[in-house]
Amino acid sequence: MNDSQYITRRDLLASAAALACGVSTQRGYATLNNQVKPKSVAAVISIYEPGTHADVLIGKILEGWKQDGGPGPALKLSSLYVDQVSDRDLSRGMAEKYNIPVFDTIEKTVTVGGDQIPVDGVISIGEHGDYPFNEKGQQLYPRRRFFKEITDTFRKYERVVPVFNDKHPGPVWNDAKWMYDRAREMKIPFMAGSSLPLTYREPEIKVPPGSEIEAAVGIGYSGLDIYGIHALESFQCLVERRRGAETGVKWVQYLEGDAMWAILDQGIVSQALFDAALAEVPKVREGDVRKDPDAGLFLFEYKDGFMGAVFMLQSVNRTSVALKLKGQPQPLATQFEERTEPAHPHFAYLLKAIERMFHTGQPSYPVERTLLTSGILDRTLNSRFQGGKKLQTPELAIHYQHVDYPHAPLPDLSSNPSLPLPE
Template sequence: MLKTSNLITRRDWLANTAAIACGSVAHQAIANSAKPVKTKSVAAIVSIYEQGTHADVLIGKILEGWKQDGGAGPALKLASLYVDQFTDKDMSRKMAARYNVPIFDSIENAVTVGSDRIPVDGVISIGEHGDYPFNEKEQQLYPRRRFFKEITDTFKKYGRVVPVFNDKHLGPVWSDAKWIYNRAQKMNVPFMAGSSLPLTYRKPELKVPMGSEIEAAVGIGYSGLDIYGIHALESYQCLVERRRGAEKGVKWAQCLQGDEMWNTLDSGIVPKDVFNTALAAVPKRGNVNVREDSDAALFLFKYNDGFLGVQFMLQSVNRTSVALKLKGQKPIATQFEERPEPSHPHFAYLLKAIEGMIHTGRPSYPVERTFLTGGILDRALTSRVLNGKKLMTPELSIQYQPVDYPHAPVPELTSYDTRSSVE
């Protein structure tokens, strides 16, 4: 039997969800404790480690502080590192030497830190960036399933489970995502995944109480349909999951382009006022008319409760936004900011959520959000190669109870809250 000492099972976590949703977060018990906080150790499994990659802006904050300037940082210590691909711009060897962190040639050795047991308190898996192939749906086939399999195989071998964070969506292909999720469930792995954007600053601040009567919502995203589609969908989902009665999953999904996409606006399927509000919230690339954006796409999906999901991916804009139409109100929108300085601060808030889970053994928010959004994305990309065919998605009847986890506060432009989430 696998030991999960000081951790809770998925069933225990679900039993505590109501308390979390009422305004606490997974790490508040530690935050309110009078006892000194003990630093927890983590193993990092990464695809590549170059400046500006996700490994740099997450693991670098463990090594060098929230601002990566040697200042205050999380109550985490990097115990070991596995790097799948060493590139010409590799930073891992330099950083490992500077901070006395061993680099191992296998995931098992990284998780065990070269010993005959699992001494670390958590694992951060970052299968993002690097030289990996693409499939016919233009999904880059990152080794996230392989990483998770070898991590959890090590848990089985040595009889101990610790929390795991998986960067971005689980797959990216659905079969991999489902395999990862099912294994995490079966082994009672405290598990989180996802984008940094649900944790980032919002401009302007948008208050959407849990249980809100949301009549319509439109998301605007940009860049590659797979690589940035997950960021856009997670930003969308972190708001629409706050609607009354959510979340019960998605009934069907499709991807539309060209005239079929814009006809959804002209026919009233997608409310123009909500779309225009979302579009006004993002910066544009020059003076391009969005309807002349030949690479634009629309992910259209219907939730099981009847709510229509609307996510535009536009190459004529340069940021992510979501507009909501609340009952009896005019549409409102917010931009999910991506500030490069200091040191991509939205990743600091993602790391705070990871830190909370590693200290408490409780996910800071449900992994099912990412499981669902990744599934929507995969099905939309499948629809795209099938010329916009609507795909029924009984496999996406994914239910979860959203929690009121805080995102980054509105700060001064040159600084952000650097307090540890467990201080």
């Protein structure tokens, strides 16, 4: 591959300076200073129906942050690939409305039907759709296939551009690691992950980088794979702020029933922190949470000895984390909100991070966070499949440097949609 095809440092500095002046969309609107030319995007999507991740991400590129025709990101959709088309499909109507070409292969989508790569970034959304499940309960979305075909196209046409992979790569560990390794080998700016680390937090809590976090407990809900990644990403985006982090995880274990609650009774995990996290999430079942027949625990130990505990409960319907900071007598706890109006706004903050990467050529935060949470999730599901066996995880010795990237409502897109995120 010709080095001249890579994004250069001059390109990065120029685009970062431009982004600092404000942004504009294909619809055009006033910015703080100057207009910035939108970056072009190719979208590779599993399915595009109302309320899917494709709808609440790509829909914001086409129709603005609130999907009402108003201001939006400085991005322009140039091409579209949809793997499955249902009777609820939105892609054909949206493509016709906004004059977006729809292609039948990923290569044609990335090249926009030509013989070069004219786009500035690729969004890959392998989420939702009719795909099989494996014996561990993981739905085998085509995220690796999508990424392989995208990056094969990069190789063929000797140019790379940034790629965002929605949710966790994989979802099985071997596929996640393959995707990560290929991105590094080809020097592709690569981001992935959940929208929840970027969402509203109620209440706001202050956890400065380098904090002495003594313990933490997370609570998640719904399916172990589909929502477990959201719970783990929420947990990790806070505990990665502890002093000396992040060096990875040395073992994982899945527990349920009496064995799960014994972890609290024996003091291995703090009951006070569990209670604090539980107090922040709405309940959908009355009574003692310990009688939740479908509850499970992701238990894992980091290489530095810090204990990770994420309780997956079916008696609640939101995600929370509680922390114990050294010198503070009371736990800090917060809920990671999932608002639906207007147009699932937490996805606007995820798209803001993607927009920033496409303009600067640099990930807004480390993909290693999502690689680590993907590995924790996959290995914990392995433990569950093996009857709760504790599994050593030398492959999860993943090091990365935390980036202090802000979350909603900083900036408040609804009042100042053109404001770029601070460095």
